[in-house]
Amino acid sequence: MRAQDSPHRASPRAPLLQWWAKRLLLVFVLLWPGAIAVAAAPDTTAPGTVVLLDVQGAIGPATTGYLQHGFERARQENARAIVLRIDTPGGLATSMRDIIRLMLASPIPIIAYVAPSGAQAASAGTYLLYASHLAAMAPGTNTGAATPVNMGGSGEGVPAGDPKARRERNKPQGDAKEPPEQAPEANAMTRKAVNDAVAFIRSLADMHGRNADWAEDAVRNAASIPDREALERKVIEVVASDLDDLLAQADGRSVKLQGKDVRLETRGATIVSVEADWRTRFLAIITNPNIAYILMLLGIYGIIFELMSPGAIFPGVLGAVALVVGLFALNLLPINYAGIGLVLLGIGLMAAEALTPSVGLLGIGGVAVFALGSLFMFDGDIPGFQLSLPVVAAAAAASGILLAVVLASVVRAHRRQVVTGADRLIGARGIVLAWSQSGGQVRIHGERWRARSDEPLAPGSPIQVTGRDGLTLIVRAAPPDAH
CATH class of the missing domain: 2.40.50.140 (Nucleic acid-binding proteins)
Incomplete structure (x- = not known):
């Protein structure tokens, strides 16, 4: 008797289906890593990021540190471009050259943008504008007045009261190929500084195809121009009302980046603003000439009081810390060491008045020498790096009073009759x-x-x-x- 077929008996097609299932599983396993990589890869069509750095106020060591940090952040972000938003009256030549070296070595295009309306890129800011790969200004801004200021000299390329100089400065230069006539400089050091600055800014202009003749005029004659005129004279390439307008106009432009033509892709990019860290803010505070000056005085007085009253500890510790920080700040600033010497001499004369009374002659002379040395410490016209006259006057008065009162008290204590021992x-x-x-x-x-x-x-x-x-x-x- 033949057995009936079981309903669960395997179908003749089962081996074929199993064969295809194994092959599909093998293909899926082989293609799975590639699918993950494709999904994780960045979208090359994405707008990317643009790093925004603000250069505001006087350019100094703190500005250099901030921009160095910002450029490094831009490299980490793989940014499409860096925008330097500039509003500065100028600053230190050493810091300016350090920043320009960073800009020229940057693998990322740098757009210098003088903004917002009412801002300026004067003096050192003009050099930054010329060093950028793309220069732009907002409406209502100006640039120029790039004459170098020498410590201890006038630093003017043309005497301010010379009518011929004023006429030459205000005369339209157009596209004249001949550079403006150079007026006589005050001395050899001034000529040397001006000629060096002219060569430097002309080299930056040639590098980026900008108006080199006007750049020289800005250095020699302190010429300054507004945004529209700067665009007409090919000092800048773009006039933009805001950041979005700037990125839209910059998109698709070709710039020279380390000797190669690079096309900017900035339209619709995400703007990443980089703020200064606490170290940069602290450096900006102590490199203010007024703060550095006060720290130096606090340090000197604290140590003097500690020596006069051994064991007080607090004045000595506070004075040592203030003196170290003050000297560190002064080391970063363009100071005149003769001025510091006069300050110390003035303090010594005031101390001598307290120790050996001379009817006020030493004390008055000490205050005068102290004030004179304070004015000589920062004896230039560099914007943002000038010592305030009220600060000098207050410090001289306070020094005279403190040293007269405190040191006189110490002398009286030493002269008091001994009651123990x-x-x-x-x-x-x-x-x-x-x-x-x-x-x-x-x-x-x-x-x-x-x-x-x-x-x-x-x-x-x-x-x-x-x-x-x-x-x-x-x-x-x-x-x-x-x-």
């Missing part, structure tokens, strides 16, 4: 507390002393000190009038 024990009178044979205990000035004597003494009898042997007093019976 070995010298005051000789001749002092006291009472015998306990006595045995040639020695015992006595009380002098409220203190208990060991004593000896060549004559017998009784407890409670008055004694007088005639000498001292280490910690043992030599006494005798006090004369009758000692009662």
Whole structure:
């Protein structure tokens, strides 16, 4: 009898289906890593990011540190471009050149943008504008006045009161190929500084195809122009009302980046603003000439007070910290060491007045020398790096008063009659507390002393000190009038 077919018997197609299932599983396993990589890869069509850095106020060491950090952040973000939003009256030439070296070495295009309306890129800011790969200005801004200022000299390429110089400065230059006539400089050092600055800014202009003749005029004659004229004279490439307008106009432009033509892709990019960290903010505070000057004075006075009153500790510690921070800040600033020498001399004269009174002559001379040296410490016209006259006046007055009062008090304390110590024990009178044979205990000035004597003494009898042997007093019976 034939057995009936089971309903669960495998279909003839089962082996074929299993074969295809294995092949599909193998293909899926092989393609899975590639699918993950494709999904994780960045979209090359995305607008990307643009890093925004603000250059505001006087350009100094803190600005250099901030921009160095910002450029590094832009490299980490793989930014499409860096925008330097500039509003500065100028600053230190050393810091400016450090920043320009960073800009020229940057692998990311840098757009210099003088903004917002009413801002300026004067002096050192003009050099930054010329060093950028793309230069732009907002409506209502200006740039120029790039004449270098020498410490200890006038620093002017043309005397301010020279009518011919004013006419030459205000005369339209157009596209003249001949550079503006150079007026006589005040001295050889000024000519050297101006010629060096001219060569530098012309090299930046040639590098980016900008108006080199106007750049030289800005250095030699302190010429300055507004945004529209800057665009017409090919000092800049773009006039943009805001950041979005700037990125839209910059998109698709070709710039020279490290000798190669690079096309900007900035339209619709995400703007990432980089703020200064606490170190940069702290450096910006202490490199303010007024703050550095006050820190130096606090340090000097704190150490002087500690030396005059040993053991106070706090004035010495505070003074040492303030002096170190102040000297660090002064090391970063263009100072005149002759001015610092005069400040120290003035403090010394005021101290001498307190120690050796001279009817005020040394004190008055010290205050005058102190104030003169303070003015010479920062004796240039560099914007943002000038010592305030009210600060100098207040410091001179405070120095005279503090040194006169405090040092006079110290002198009076030194001249006061001695009331304790070995010298005051000789001749002092006291009472015998306990006595045995040639020695015992006595009380002098409220203190208990060991004593000896060549004559017998009784407890409670008055004694007088005639000498001292280490910690043992030599006494005798006090004369009758000692009662």
